[in-house]
Amino acid sequence: MTVRTRADLADLPNYVPGRSVPGAVKLASNEVPGGPLPSVIEAIASASTQVNRYPDSGASLLVDTLSRHLDVEADHLAIGCGSVSLCQQLVQATCQDGDEVVFPWRSFEAYPIIVQVVGARQVRVPLTESHRLNLAALAQAITPATRLVFLCNPNNPTGTPLGREEIEDFLDRVPEHVLVVLDEAYREFVTDPGIPDGIEVARRRFEAGRDNVAVLRTFSKAYGLAGLRVGYCYATPSVAQALRKVYLPFSVNAVAQAAAVASLEARDELLVRCAEISRERERVRDGLLDLGYEIPPSQANFVWLPLGEDTAAFTEHCLDHKIIVRGFPGEGVRVTIGDREENDLFLVAATSYLEH
Numbered sequence: 417m418t419v420r421t422r423a424d425l426a427d428l429p430n431y432v433p434g435r436s437v438p439g440a441v442k443l444a445s446n447e448v449p450g451g452p453l454p455s456v457i458e459a460i461a462s463a464s465t466q467v468n469r470y471p472d473s474g475a476s477l478l479v480d481t482l483s484r485h486l487d488v489e490a491d492h493l494a495i496g497c498g499s500v501s502l503c504q505q506l507v508q509a510t511c512q513d514g515d516e517v518v519f520p521w522r523s524f525e526a527y528p529i530i531v532q533v534v535g536a537r538q539v540r541v542p543l544t545e546s547h548r549l550n551l552a553a554l555a556q557a558i559t560p561a562t563r564l565v566f567l568c569n570p571n572n573p574t575g576t577p578l579g580r581e582e583i584e585d586f587l588d589r590v591p592e593h594v595l596v597v598l599d600e601a602y603r604e605f606v607t608d609p610g611i612p613d614g615i616e617v618a619r620r621r622f623e624a625g626r627d628n629v630a631v632l633r634t635f636s637k638a639y640g641l642a643g644l645r646v647g648y649c650y651a652t653p654s655v656a657q658a659l660r661k662v663y664l665p666f667s668v669n670a671v672a673q674a675a676a677v678a679s680l681e682a683r684d685e686l687l688v689r690c691a692e693i694s695r696e697r698e699r700v701r702d703g704l705l706d707l708g709y710e711i712p713p714s715q716a717n718f719v720w721l722p723l724g725e726d727t728a729a730f731t732e733h734c735l736d737h738k739i740i741v742r743g744f745p746g747e748g749v750r751v752t753i754g755d756r757e758e759n760d761l762f763l764v765a766a767t768s769y770l771e772h
């Protein structure tokens with residue numbers, strides 16, 4: 417007898433993480449270039465002396481600290497092992513076999529994998545010609561079987577954002593039984609005041625008695641803790657409670673909780689770093705536009721080069737220059753904004769690509 421794993425996993429793609437090559441500059445995973453602040457390293461060291469004990473499964477200090485920083489009630493918050501875990505918890509909390517999850521495509525690569533693993537049905541809605549989420553088509557794709565819609569704002573990998581009015585209009589059109597998840601993994605890099613803070617949008621809707629919005633944020637990007645895996649969700653108390661029910665016990669470890677608390681306390685300093693990355697994003701985009709590349713406006717810590725069939729050649733050319741970027745075969749290349757020196761190296765590679 418051989419063990420029988422689920423037949424439908426055979427055609428499920430593996431999640432492909434950004435490559436790491438020793439000695440190369442990695443601009444492939446939307447990480448920030450700076451390491452943890454001294455106060456965060458201290459919190460990590462201090463928490464590490466207690467790891468013979470299980471972590472606080474409710475992450476109460478982290479939840480209280482978040483509640484204070486975001487000015488929201490603690491019972492509206494749920495913590496997860498990275499926001500990718502919360503994506504899964506949201507699907508688990510809303511969908512049973514055959515229920516539908518609608519999401520834009522291309523968008524965050526984990527959405528289709530999670531939906532299939534949970535046993536729900538994927539409904540992918542193509543982006544517009546200008547690489548933006550197609551909200552009209554997303555609304556049309558909703559059926560009585562739809563339980564959840566992911567809106568990634570700004571979208572990974574294109575960086576394109578959604579504005580306040582279009583989000584409000586979409587939320588007004590969505591039936592009340594459908595949970596709309598605003599995935600704001602890159603929120604802290606947004607500089608355009610027309611892009612709303614999803615937590616504000618959700619709070620106003622909750623006050624108006626509408627409960628079908630949830631907002632996802634992460635400590636992996638702006639807070640620089642990708643290696644520690646902490647994310648959070650702001651939702652109604654009943655959705656937050658459902659997320660806690662499907663939470664894998666103890667999955668946010670004690671070191672990660674302590675680092676997240678220390679990072680929140682150092683928030684102002686970290687947001688200064690984000691502002692610098694956002695400035696670099698504009699510089700890199702302008703440089704690429706000057707070279708003749710098409711680059712949609714980005715509000716995240718990466719830019720998108722819709723290179724189509726040239727994607728593989730461009731990715732290889734960057735690797736020859738010891739720069740790892742993220743290619744999506746046949747579609748385009750996503751380049752994370754690094755520090756100034758790293759970005760300059762990338763611009764040199766993008767220049768020589770056109771000459772080769």
Ligand code: PMP
Nearest residue numbers: 498499500524572601634636647
């Ligand atoms: N959402 C989006 C849109 C992302 O791009 C990512 C990370 N690539 C995540 C969620 C998950 O981030 P994490 O699990 O590190 O919090």
